[in-house]
Amino acid sequence: MLKEERLQKIIEQIAQDNKVVLDDLSRLLNVSTDTVRRDIKELSDKGLLKAVRGGAIIGSPVHPHxxxxxxxxxxxxxxxxxxxxxxxxxxxxxxxxxxxxxxxxxxxxxxxxxxxxxxxxxxxxxxxxxxxxxxxxxxxxxxxxxxxxxxxxxxxxxxxxxxxxxxxxxxxxxxxxxxxxxxxxxxxxxxxxxxxxxxxxxxxxxxxxxxxxxxxxxxxxxxxxxxxxxxxxxxxxxxxxxxxxxxxx
Known part of the structure; x- marks a missing residue:
């Protein structure tokens, strides 16, 4: 799977579940957790999600009520x-x-x-x-x-x-x-x-x-x-x- 495809898949998963877990993504994308971690960091730096320990959560500009x-x-x-x-x-x-x-x-x-x-x-x-x-x-x-x-x-x-x-x-x-x-x-x-x-x-x-x-x-x-x-x-x-x-x- 190309990198661009992985990034898009991560975005789709977080839009669906509001969060993603490193181990789950590693299995889904068939890549190492280190690769997923780098992908998440790149998406986090772009403001598309928020990296947290063990995965990422949806990057919302509004704190939930x-x-x-x-x-x-x-x-x-x-x-x-x-x-x-x-x-x-x-x-x-x-x-x-x-x-x-x-x-x-x-x-x-x-x-x-x-x-x-x-x-x-x-x-x-x-x-x-x-x-x-x-x-x-x-x-x-x-x-x-x-x-x-x-x-x-x-x-x-x-x-x-x-x-x-x-x-x-x-x-x-x-x-x-x-x-x-x-x-x-x-x-x-x-x-x-x-x-x-x-x-x-x-x-x-x-x-x-x-x-x-x-x-x-x-x-x-x-x-x-x-x-x-x-x-x-x-x-x-x-x-x-x-x-x-x-x-x-």
Whole structure:
């Protein structure tokens, strides 16, 4: 199969399934995974898709709405939520951003836990209304109707009034060299403020976001203490992150 035919086939597959996997493409195209990886990089450089660890996803200029994202990778998010719970202890001050993964963690909390939660996420606040021993500080600002969260100068200034024990950060992407990056400028500024005001930072990330990047810088990779993913840490090739002192769960 000619290279141009391979590239077209990859584009067709990603248009059909919204994502492609290296091993699957290798079998489909009857070429090595290294060849497929180079093809994906070329298409990614042209903006026709977005390369991620193990394959690629559809390269959309529009980040999916919260309502759409809450139905994507639900099983993986539940696994991540259960892993993240081990870092949450009674009496802590927890700060967290908007997103479907952080919402999944909050939904998994024991109903009788005693916490202080600081957030800019409407869905998180909605869940915590029924938790009798959780004190909630909702950070106001400009409403992002797409993400059901607040952003802006007022949001960032309010965040700086807190000193959190743990930051639970739902992320868009993290790369060892490029750092933690976000899809929108305003949300990235809010995420940075949350990280800067926290003693311990936990990035909640499905595996395909690791090794990927987005347009807006949040922080260096080594500003993160833990990456929680749905994968078994013993089966993942994340040695670079481990060497940088980041715990993989």
């Amino acid at each position: 919260f309502k759409e994202r809450q139905h994507i990778d639900t099983h993986h998010k539940k696994v991540i939520a259960q892993k993240a719970l081990e870092f949450i202890k009674p009496g802590q001050v927890i700060i967290l951003n908007g997103g479907t993964t952080t919402t999944a963690v909050i939904a998994a909390l024991p109903r009788d836990i005693n916490l202080t939660v600081v957030t800019n996420s409407f869905p998180v606040v909605s869940i915590l209304e029924d938790y009798p021993h959780v004190t909630v500080f909702f950070i106001g600002g400009e409403l992002n109707k797409h993400a059901y969260s607040t952003t802006g100068h007022e949001t960032i200034e309010a965040i700086r009034n807190f000193r959190a024990d743990v930051c639970l950060m739902g992320i868009c992407s993290i790369d060892l060299k490029l750092g933690l990056t976000g899809f929108t400028y305003q949300e990235s500024l809010v995420d940075r403020a949350m990280i800067e005001t926290s003693k311990y930072v936990i990035a909640l990330s499905t595996y395909d976001k690791i090794g990927a990047s987005d347009p807006y810088y949040v922080c260096a990779a080594n500003a993160i203490d833990v990456i929680v993913t749905e994968k078994d840490p013993s089966t993942t090739d994340l040695s670079g992150f481990k060497e940088a002192g980041i715990l993989i769960k």
